[in-house]
Amino acid sequence: MNIRKLRAAATAAAAGALALTLAACGSAGPGGAVSADSATMWGLTGGNQPALQKSVDSWNKAHSDQGIKLEFFANDAYKTKVRTAVGAGQGPTFIYGWGGGVLKSYVDAGQVEDLSTFLKDNPEVKDRYLPSVLKNGEIDGTTYALPNNNAQPIVLYYNKEVFEKVGAQPPTTWDELMALVPTFKAAGIAPFSLGGQSKWPNLMWLEYLVERIGGPQVFADIAANKPGAWSHPAVAESLTKIQELVDAGGFVNGFSSIAADSSADQALLYTGKAAMILQGGWIYQGMKKDAAHFVDSGKLGFTTFPTVEGGVGDPKNIVGNPSNFWSVSSKATDAQKKAALDYIKDGMFTEENTQDLIASGAVPVVKGIEAKLEASPDKDFLTFVYGMAKDAPSFTLSWDQALSPAQGDTMLSNLDQIFLKKITPEQFVSAMNATIGK
Amino acid sequence: MALTSTASRRARAAGPSGWLAAPALVFFVVFAIIPLLGVLALSFTRWDGLSEITLDGVASWARVLTDELTLNALVVTAKIMIFSFIVQAPISLLLGVFTAGGQKYRAALAVLYFVPLLLSSAAVAIAYKALLDPNFGVGPGFGVPALAQDWLGNSDLVLFVVVFVIAWQFVPFHTLIYQGGVRQIPASFYEAAQIDGAGRVKQFLHITLPQLKYTIITSSTLMVVGSLAYFDLVFVLTAGGPGYSTRLLPLHMYLTGFKANDMGAASALGVILVVIGLVLALLLQRLGGRNASASQLEGA
Numbered sequence: 001m002n003i004r005k006l007r008a009a010a011t012a013a014a015a016g017a018l019a020l021t022l023a024a025c026g027s028a029g030p031g032g033a034v035s036a037d038s039a040t041m042w043g044l045t046g047g048n049q050p051a052l053q054k055s056v057d058s059w060n061k062a063h064s065d066q067g068i069k070l071e072f073f074a075n076d077a078y079k080t081k082v083r084t085a086v087g088a089g090q091g092p093t094f095i096y097g098w099g100g101g102v103l104k105s106y107v108d109a110g111q112v113e114d115l116s117t118f119l120k121d122n123p124e125v126k127d128r129y130l131p132s133v134l135k136n137g138e139i140d141g142t143t144y145a146l147p148n149n150n151a152q153p154i155v156l157y158y159n160k161e162v163f164e165k166v167g168a169q170p171p172t173t174w175d176e177l178m179a180l181v182p183t184f185k186a187a188g189i190a191p192f193s194l195g196g197q198s199k200w201p202n203l204m205w206l207e208y209l210v211e212r213i214g215g216p217q218v219f220a221d222i223a224a225n226k227p228g229a230w231s232h233p234a235v236a237e238s239l240t241k242i243q244e245l246v247d248a249g250g251f252v253n254g255f256s257s258i259a260a261d262s263s264a265d266q267a268l269l270y271t272g273k274a275a276m277i278l279q280g281g282w283i284y285q286g287m288k289k290d291a292a293h294f295v296d297s298g299k300l301g302f303t304t305f306p307t308v309e310g311g312v313g314d315p316k317n318i319v320g321n322p323s324n325f326w327s328v329s330s331k332a333t334d335a336q337k338k339a340a341l342d343y344i345k346d347g348m349f350t351e352e353n354t355q356d357l358i359a360s361g362a363v364p365v366v367k368g369i370e371a372k373l374e375a376s377p378d379k380d381f382l383t384f385v386y387g388m389a390k391d392a393p394s395f396t397l398s399w400d401q402a403l404s405p406a407q408g409d410t411m412l413s414n415l416d417q418i419f420l421k422k423i424t425p426e427q428f429v430s431a432m433n434a435t436i437g438k
Numbered sequence: 439m440a441l442t443s444t445a446s447r448r449a450r451a452a453g454p455s456g457w458l459a460a461p462a463l464v465f466f467v468v469f470a471i472i473p474l475l476g477v478l479a480l481s482f483t484r485w486d487g488l489s490e491i492t493l494d495g496v497a498s499w500a501r502v503l504t505d506e507l508t509l510n511a512l513v514v515t516a517k518i519m520i521f522s523f524i525v526q527a528p529i530s531l532l533l534g535v536f537t538a539g540g541q542k543y544r545a546a547l548a549v550l551y552f553v554p555l556l557l558s559s560a561a562v563a564i565a566y567k568a569l570l571d572p573n574f575g576v577g578p579g580f581g582v583p584a585l586a587q588d589w590l591g592n593s594d595l596v597l598f599v600v601v602f603v604i605a606w607q608f609v610p611f612h613t614l615i616y617q618g619g620v621r622q623i624p625a626s627f628y629e630a631a632q633i634d635g636a637g638r639v640k641q642f643l644h645i646t647l648p649q650l651k652y653t654i655i656t657s658s659t660l661m662v663v664g665s666l667a668y669f670d671l672v673f674v675l676t677a678g679g680p681g682y683s684t685r686l687l688p689l690h691m692y693l694t695g696f697k698a699n700d701m702g703a704a705s706a707l708g709v710i711l712v713v714i715g716l717v718l719a720l721l722l723q724r725l726g727g728r729n730a731s732a733s734q735l736e737g738a
Binding site: 105420 | 697
């Protein structure tokens with residue numbers, strides 16, 4: 001009997017210890033300035049990861065009472081995780097975002113702090129940003145998000161080596177682009193790489209074509225939820241052009257199974273298997289890391305998206321991500337909120353942080369960095385992007401971020417069907433018109 | 439003390455105490471029944487995951503039941519279920535019988551067969567995604583044109599690739615079940631059959647197969663109901679694509695809930711998934727369950 005009691009007690013104790021260990025696993029983070037009550041920050045893996053990590057590390061070193069706990073996630077995984085977490089009241093203090101419709105859904109749900117008072121009290125924060133970029137963190141004239149990294153317009157990258165091999169020039173018009181397709185195919189090189197499985201890279205084609213053909217107002221109407229806005233002829237014409245390019249074999253073999261999150265699409269470019277890729281400004285950082293020799297030896301070319309004959313869009317207009325943004329969770333504790341705002345004020349875009357971003361191949365969205373860009377080994381690309389962002393009459397936010405999440409998802413699924421030739425442009429337009437206002 | 443003795447007396451009288459089921463039951467209620475009721479309730483609401491949950495009647499159900507993507511998901515799931523069963527059941531049965539033999543080399547081979555069982559689905563999917571890459575995969579890598587297909591990007595091929603990868607991962611598990619089943623069959627049956635002059639094939643058909651009846655039912659139930667739960671592997675391998683070619687019901691549910699942020703519709707899909715799973719499990723139990731209490735050893 002005694003033995004049995006003893007054994008039961010031991011089992012209970014073991015079970016309790018196990019439960020405690022498990023609980024500890026859940027909440028323990030790295031030591032130092034960070035505790036369970038610290039402000040939390042979720043960042044994205046990839047190009048800006050080292051600069052952000054360094055910035056937070058040096059902040060934590062200098063502010064032991066206001067530590068920030070930083071974790072990184074892959075892009076697609078993050079977008080799903082953060083929304084679920086915020087909805088469940090488990091979101092991070094710093095909410096990383098893109099502005100647009102997704103930010104608006106957070107604002108509508110009362111999940112993020114109004115930052116206009118903070119900006120009024122700290123005019124130097126407001127003054128450091130490029131005004132056109134800062135505007136993307138506003139919803140109905142109120143600031144809810146502040147830029148935190150670099151301008152990311154979508155750029156047409158090309159491999160200079162393979163262009164030399166076939167004796168071609170990068171396209172400046174859509175007709176030239178189409179004419180290049182058979183040239184490269186004959187040489188056994190895919191004209192364009194595309195990370196089709198991730199779906200959002202497909203969107204870059206539609207965004208630029210609609211911009212070049214119809215100008216920025218077409219999407220502005222769509223984003224404003226005007227009834228039938230997708231019926232603008234520029235949309236159907238762009239989709240037709242995309243399907244013509246697919247038919248001509250413009251995209252790499254198997255593009256629909258290539259994932260952009262694993263950078264397989266860039267690899268095709270720098271290994272010379274594909275001649276061009278339409279991708280975000282951020283992949284320069286990725287290629288600089290994964291294919292340093294290719295980038296450093298000047299084999300990576302970059303240019304703006306070609307013009308389309310008869311199109312009314314200004315060729316200087318660009319689409320992409322003006323920057324990423326930090327919002328501050330309204331569900332955080334007061335101490336966490338204060339730490340977050342203090343970091344935004346004093347920890348971000350410090351001399352060192354700005355320099356780190358530039359060194360990684362990015363253009364920070366702050367004023368007065370021209371000299372720093374000129375001094376960088378990547379000055380060709382950096383000044384190109386800076387010029388693009390600065391001179392663009394219109395910088396349209398990536399559509400999947402500008403629209404509401406439900407609309408964005410429907411759009412990406414339907415566009416995938418366009419690239420696979422499973423639906424016609426007319427079917428796309430009517431499917432998308434049905435989402436207006438959702 | 440008095441309590442303990444009455445309890446043990448009762449236990450002796452009527453088999454093990456019902457209390458033994460209590461921990462499992464508590465877990466089951468907390469982690470299965472309660473969430474299930476929650477999902478049922480959510481299916482009658484509108485919720486985007488962020489804002490307030492509002493009652494919405496049967497709107498989500500109407501949306502799900504009229505959406506052709508739901509039908510597509512059901513068809514894809516049924517195809518994967520049937521093909522998986524056709525591929526996995528015979529292979530695992532034969533491998534199970536083979537590895538049940540006592541020979542040393544069979545034991546060594548068995549260890550190799552079981553390797554995929556140790557890998558997580560995500561790891562398997564990432565590995566296959568790399569191997570089957572149309573530009574950097576095995577085919578182009580070794581210059582074998584036959585292997586350089588667009589395995590995961592071709593809408594007609596991709597379903598079979600998925601079935602193959604699923605089989606690669608799960609055959610070892612079912613082999614293990616069959617191996618255990620075969621080893622339970624008394625050797626005396628085979629000795630008697632040999633004396634009567636039955637060959638290997640006859641022994642297999644008239645002793646092994648009938649004796650494995652319940653093992654087959656168990657394994658089939660796991661295979662069929664399990665194919666309703668394939669998610670991680672397909673999610674990483676194809677993300678449901680290209681287009682909707684491999685958008686299985688669980689994947690469709692996830693994407694509806696967490697990408698399109700339509701929790702109402704996703705919950706309705708979840709309820710459909712549970713109902714289908716229960717019906718299939720019951721049907722399979724019925725198939726062989728009529729005299730489930732009869733001993734297997736009396737067999738044919």
